[in-house]
Amino acid sequence: GVNQKGLDTVVAMGASVTVSSGLSLVSRITDDKRPIxxxxxxxxxxxxxxxGLVNAVYNKHPLVLAVLDNSITAMTGGQANPAVGTKLRKGDEGRVVDIEQACRGCGVSHVVTLNAYDVAAGKAAVKEAWEYAKEHEEPAVIIFRYPCMLLRHEQAKIRVMVDQEKCVGCKFCINFFNCPGLVFNDAANKAVIDDRFCVSCGVCRSVCPHGAIVEASGEGR
Structure with missing residues (x-):
């Protein structure tokens, strides 16, 4: 969200829910009905x-919480977490704690889980949750779920390429999607795929406003 200029506030680990609750209280004072x-x-x-979510439910704070579930603790070294079930010690298995059930157990009525790479469905889900939070003046939760592409077990791969004829050199994919697998060829004034960093997740196909990023066929990139 930072690279896409979609975040106004960046806070400490775990503070986003409680900060959003505080901002929702400010919104009430200013009579701004838009959910955080x-x-x-x-x-x-x-x-x-x-x-923080329990507090938001209890106090009826109109906010939308997007849980980014990639089945890994990426920021501290790739450890497991309760949503996965596996433990740090090799061979140990814990009990999976389902995020959706946990949210409903906290009292959240509007909980939606979807594929994090389905951009169109994600946009629709955010809009729906935002409208729900605004109308009912209470939290709504969206769980964007897809395993990290860097996990050890094999993920589905979608090899992509930039259609050089369709690319107009607008740099939208570079400046707003900001994936390290996308680089810009200044000489050709075109975006290209950098195989050293592309993990073949295929999400970038939904990003280009000109439809220039497509699934690769054969050896072309």
Missing amino acids: VATIGDSTFFHMGLL
Whole structure:
């Protein structure tokens, strides 16, 4: 969200829910009825987010919480978390704590889980949750779920390429999507895929406003 200029506030690990609650109180004072949108990772949700969510439900704070569930604790080295079930010690298995059930157990009525890479569905889900929070003046939760592409087990791969004829050199993919697998060829004034960093997730196909990023066929990139 930072690279896409979609975040107004960046706070400490786990503080997004409680900060959003505080901002919602300010909104009431200023008579601004727009719900606050917050993001939090799956591991941090269990680390600090649950208590903030209970507080938001109890006090009826109109906010939308987007839980980014990538099945890993990426920021501290790739450890497991309660949503995964596996433990740090090899061979140990814990009990999976389902994020959606946890949210409903906290009293959240509007909880939606979807594929994090389905951009169109994600946009619709955010709009729906935002309208719900505004109308009912209470929290709504969206769980964007897809395993990290860097996890050890094999993920589905979608090799992509930039269609050089369709690319107009607008740099939208570079400046707003900001994936390290996309670079700009200044000489050709075109975007290209950098195979050293592309993990073949395929999300960038939904980003280009000109439809220039497409699934690769054969050896072309």
